[in-house]
Amino acid sequence: MNWDFRTAEELLKLCAYKYMDISDIMLAREMQLGELEKEEIMEEIDRCLRVMNVAVDKAISEPAPSMGGFLGGEAQKLNGLEDSKQICGTVVHNALINALAVAETNASMGVIVAAPTAGAAGVLPAVLLSVYQNCDISMDTLRKGLINASAIGYLLTRNGSVSGAEAGCQAEVGSASAMAASALVEMLGGTPQQCCDAAAIALSNLLGLVCDPVRGLVEVPCQTRNTIGAAGAFTAAELAMAGVTVHISLDEMIRITYDVGRSLPESLRETAKGGCAVACNVCPGAMHVAPTK
């Protein structure tokens, strides 16, 4: 049996043929290609989940200023928002806190899991940990969610790009959002087809998002972009699970995202020469930081 699927279409065929979830197929692929035991893979998955957890908790309990001086304490602030103003509802509210928190941990040289990149590292822990905290989800289902996300990330890497320098923020936060959307669907008992639909919706909703980091640092607007990646994942998952028709397949959406990314001007691909990066008045709080050039 060859588990090395190359497209979402092949992945879905394997799922149908074997009556398996996307995470089961991805796990079988990793065992086959990496010549690994299931236990070894699960140990590493658990390590990643632990790192994600600590990355969230640390920024909420002991916020640290970021290297560039733009970030620090945002997650704690949102965590303290009074109940009557939490308009997003508990699950999304907690996800937004987690997303801010991981971005802060990352920007202050804490330990994070790049998923698929450091810049977009907040999206997956935001969604997965919030659902685990607030919904009736087992630890095993949480692991399956992370593995499911890696399958979508693998397809994006193989057939598109997850690099902001190559294809803009849509390739980083957009990819992470698609991964999280698919993970959500599997965790909540949706079908493999619905997982791919959710990923396709999430990608199309963030299509064209540019990479324009102020001073070239992973701080502004990266931190809040992580929150929209997370919120977008919930949106896409809910639509897909309701059976809202998806007109563009995941495979095609990956190709489209890649094409759009490559056609973005260089100034909007991580060079800090366009978009938010050239704003004249960036946060005066950061003025004590010496310009890097």
Add this chain to the structure above:
Amino acid sequence: MRNNYISMFDIIGPVMVGPSSSHTSGAAAIAWMARQIFTGAPAHVRFTLYGSFADTYRGHGTDRALIGGMLGYRPDDVRIRTAFEEAREAGLEVEFVIDTEEEMPHPNTVGIDMTAADGHTLYIRGESIGGGRIRITRMNDIRVDFNGDYSTIIVGHRDEPGMAAFMTGCLAERRINIASMRMFRNAKGKQAFTIIETDDFIPDLIQDELNAREGITSVDIIQL
């Protein structure tokens, strides 16, 4: 060693000290490699930063990551944050040169000049090519190309007949399977480096066996 495929943990990972896989994690990995290749302990290290490393190193903690790697820390080691202090305690002198003039083939490039207390030196140049992955492109003035995805033996030697046969003989004796073997040199008869990537664990005694031959000047092992 690992098969060449996109792994689950290339996507969910690496676990790393932030904020940037290329500017922080990759920088630590290059310096870590340089430290492994250097024979003995460096007392003084000069890092020369080019391109995007030179432009944004401070906000990405590239300097701390480089020092951390030189102290033997892997990219997920939190001591990278306090690497300047750790270096002072370890008695390692560090120096940074920011070169915004010279154009390198890759924007994230660093040159590392290491000097030991006894005066011996080694220059390593590395590129951070994305997602924390790296490539070593120069040793002293010789162009090389390897990445540490395998356990690797780096042999510095005179360029003369019989060297390759001797090295493969040593490895065959210990039943070590060679994944790739390449020799790099600038001119016939001068210094050369042979980079041997292997599928198997490399026993330390290989180092002595290779070193015993006249004409071999250094043997360093990067164990995965």
